Amino acid sequence: MGIRVAVAGASGYAGGELVRLIAGHPELDLVAATAHSQAGAALSAVHPQLAGLDVTLTATDPAALADADLVFLALPHGESAALAARLPDAVRVVDLGADHRLTDPAAWESYYGGPHAGAWTYGLPELPGQRAAIAAAGRVANTGCYAATITLALAPLIAAGAVEADDVVVVAASGTTGAGKAVKPHLLASEVMGDLSTYKTGTHQHVPEIKQATGARSLSFTPMLAPMPRGILATVTARPTGTADPAATLRDAYAGESFVRVLPDGTFPRTAATLGSNACHLQVTVDRDSGRVIVVSALDNLGKGAAGQAVQCANLMLGLPETAGLSAFGVMP
């Protein structure tokens, strides 16, 4: 008899990945999987990869969730706060949504609009101090997928003074699952395959989260949609200060980490190498012409960018081995 967990929003892509990870987790038992319009359906009718898992989606009812030891919330923006407020304090919660990530209400209002629900412990264990904070928390706000990719690349460099916090420029490309399962014309396969485009160019709502988590003071962030289902590749550039070696700083920051790996010199990250895993791969170099520091970061947006990260946080919160039920090795090719 394992630890009882529930997934609210199990019909989406992050929800499906959570259930897949829970099904392979040695300590967690899924006691509820909830959905909105799909309530009543077999989970495997919504997620064909879970064929054989005999679970029926139920309505997202606080009572159904309150019975769990830990609840994962994988809901649309703005729905987490209300649901979390109706869960007993004793039920631990990991929110995969954005509602509780930002500490600055003004930043929330500016990028998301509406009232700010308040900040929870930020769920990125590899940041200094966060591992212990997450382990002690009852409520954890999981990182955004872009924010995880970029923060792991940049935060140690700014913290060490290796790069300037001003004029950081990031271009990052995501697979289509990053856009969720909502049926929108521009996400049709006919539109995406063979195509690259930017979106929310210069206006993406993850900017304040990235600035908060990395310490960047000025950030140009351009996201791209790439013709593949999963994966984020971020190119993070910043001006060097000359006071600390970027490569040594990154290697020090992640020495001993199970999931974040600075690749051998000369080897650059590939998103495919992280597919289905909780790994984040990093490499850093200095641009020959401009002298800018370039950090390249890759992860699976549904893995270390969402569900994997959430399970890692849950492991910490529940006193389990941090790596339980998670793989550092991607499904490739």
Place this chain on the structure above:
Amino acid sequence: MGIRVAVAGASGYAGGELVRLIAGHPELDLVAATAHSQAGAALSAVHPQLAGLDVTLTATDPAALADADLVFLALPHGESAALAARLPDAVRVVDLGADHRLTDPAAWESYYGGPHAGAWTYGLPELPGQRAAIAAAGRVANTGCYAATITLALAPLIAAGAVEADDVVVVAASGTTGAGKAVKPHLLASEVMGDLSTYKTGTHQHVPEIKQATGARSLSFTPMLAPMPRGILATVTARPTGTADPAATLRDAYAGESFVRVLPDGTFPRTAATLGSNACHLQVTVDRDSGRVIVVSALDNLGKGAAGQAVQCANLMLGLPETAGLSAFGVMP
């Protein structure tokens, strides 16, 4: 201290997947990973998804392998027999190659050429009697990827007399890893993406294996190359006899199986649902116009079609739970 296993041919795609599965297996320890031209390289330099796994590829030397309890052979055609002959009898062997699959020397010579190395126990546990035979065997010949896909769809129907063994027609499409890692012009990404083609049209060397494993007497088999890395989807059609219900026959055949699943009525297999897993998904229907029985079968050519199947066989041979280290749930989307 787990059971000691080795992988010969670890630099290829099936070899890499074997190492990934072994790394996540609760009972197996990798004691050697060998290669030919890549001997001496870090395993993670060849398989970026295994970054962090500290293994160096060594030369494919029988002495290095003899120390293992079980050796997986993932070698090119014709190399397994010679190597296996130099391994002690006490070392169990699972051969992912074709050398030991065929019982008929004439069929071997006709399709592969050269002397026949002799048949080993056929490594498809879901066939009647094979589970026990594999558990008792010291040498197992893993199925071919197409053969697994098609045999799971067809063998029970022919065995039950539900379809005729004559004039079976199969068209099956494979992802590119089925063609291996050899660098050939027609396998360049520029050539494959956005393209579909047939290959070895009407002449594929898996035909005798498929006939042997399914009982088909006459088989038209057309393989296609599909623009995706993994997955096989086979459309298997045969004329009904009218003496047994195809759907009921298939459901009976796989009741209680962990990895082979006949989907709910009206749901057809998708290769993506099996990605990275050891699952095979099946559905059967009757063609409205012709009355032919159509069975659709999907699996991951590197999973149930190669490395997953091999680990399943190894589990049986080693007295481990058959599902150890294997997932029935794919990484999707």
Place this chain on the structure above:
Amino acid sequence: MGIRVAVAGASGYAGGELVRLIAGHPELDLVAATAHSQAGAALSAVHPQLAGLDVTLTATDPAALADADLVFLALPHGESAALAARLPDAVRVVDLGADHRLTDPAAWESYYGGPHAGAWTYGLPELPGQRAAIAAAGRVANTGCYAATITLALAPLIAAGAVEADDVVVVAASGTTGAGKAVKPHLLASEVMGDLSTYKTGTHQHVPEIKQATGARSLSFTPMLAPMPRGILATVTARPTGTADPAATLRDAYAGESFVRVLPDGTFPRTAATLGSNACHLQVTVDRDSGRVIVVSALDNLGKGAAGQAVQCANLMLGLPETAGLSAFGVMP
């Protein structure tokens, strides 16, 4: 001042391709492009590839179309007949929909339902006698995309008695544009990329059209959805009669044709080679084990499978060179 043409249903994929072809046609002038829900939008807002073409979509009004010399109808099932009835007889019409393809009302009712609108001249110029019939017609029913692919492969063989008309088995895979632009969950890029599946397995509504156009008496047809935007690859198998050589028959049938090409011996079709063109590539072989004749056929479902075919028919109807505005060469890779 060219010949005046209009496109009804210009917001869909076939409609967009028609406009692209018309824009590059030396003799045709686009005088109206109509749509339903998108009426009022700039054409290039709906079809980004047409940026710079200053056309506004208008409502699908017979009056707006009646002013053209020829109207292309690229409408959903069941909408062509009503609209065509309201166009003057002097306006030539090419219907890309299914409404007017079938000669047998019973077949229509069985597969499509509803009243049969009556058959028009079938728009496949390479069939014996059709070139002249199309040139003389005021109303032409363009082929279905699967029907074009399969008919070009099979019709000459049945006509020559080279293969039996019974027990034809076809498996054909299509890119996603074949499913149109309607926003459906299973057509999301996240669902399609990396995936293969069958659909309408054993029940596709093109079966009666294919039987009518090829002369097949019994047809098992399984369509697949492939992870690419365009292209159909059909594997057509039939039992040989022994009375005529299949390869010679096909070569004779298409000698002198501009768009249908039997490839050199040993070269098999690839869909990519036909992308964006009006070409259909064919090859034929005999299966080594079963002796079945296998014809492989490739074309662009929006090209020779829809818009290209329609322009070819229009050229004939208008007395223009049959190849005007069309290319036999694909955009590859």
Place this chain on the structure above:
Amino acid sequence: MGIRVAVAGASGYAGGELVRLIAGHPELDLVAATAHSQAGAALSAVHPQLAGLDVTLTATDPAALADADLVFLALPHGESAALAARLPDAVRVVDLGADHRLTDPAAWESYYGGPHAGAWTYGLPELPGQRAAIAAAGRVANTGCYAATITLALAPLIAAGAVEADDVVVVAASGTTGAGKAVKPHLLASEVMGDLSTYKTGTHQHVPEIKQATGARSLSFTPMLAPMPRGILATVTARPTGTADPAATLRDAYAGESFVRVLPDGTFPRTAATLGSNACHLQVTVDRDSGRVIVVSALDNLGKGAAGQAVQCANLMLGLPETAGLSAFGVMP
């Protein structure tokens, strides 16, 4: 009887696209198509999309080319200069390679190594003054594919003083044909599909060409490999000066151009919209957080990035309409 043109290096991807464009060009006749290792092969055996074009590849012999009015050189680095030197002055030459692009010998030696072959007229007609220069030239150095994408986005802004020439940061992703047809392991379909990665990170040899063509003084350029055959999407960011409006500057620069198009406000470029065409699509915005100017630029690397651009230059050199044989409309989706 048209103008006689030849293609040296017709077996590569740019060479194949050149032949496709020449085959559809109203004024050009292909009189020779040469290759190295493929000499003697049918062109359509190398380029399946050209099935039906009866051309045999010949050896790359100056004598064979000297008979043409204009020769396109689509050769590997370092081979153009030697061949061009052996062609009569009266034969016009468009070189698609890098040999003659750079005016600064030191830049050539630093990034390419070996002796500098000298600069030819730079083949980007939309740059101020270049249209006339190209029309008057006997030797033209076609742009690099990345250089074309980035220069069209950036050159007018620097020229107008709208952005600073220092600290330009560019991240651009290319489809795989940009890497050519050489058979390399990392270009296998199994490796590329579902994957994103950077390459030549911070060291790409197009940097000096981009700086020369745009006027940028400091450039951080990170190229990415994207899982699609064609297309480049560049995100170009630079700090605004505040003295000129970027959007108005770009619109003014390209008013009246046939192939370079600044999209309507709020519409961002997509590579797919340019597939197979000679179009380049642009959009510009200002980053909300950092204030950086972001220009997004898309084109087909084999179209406006190579073969299309070359035909456009050839049209100018030959006194033909600049748009002859070229389309501004992509094959999409």
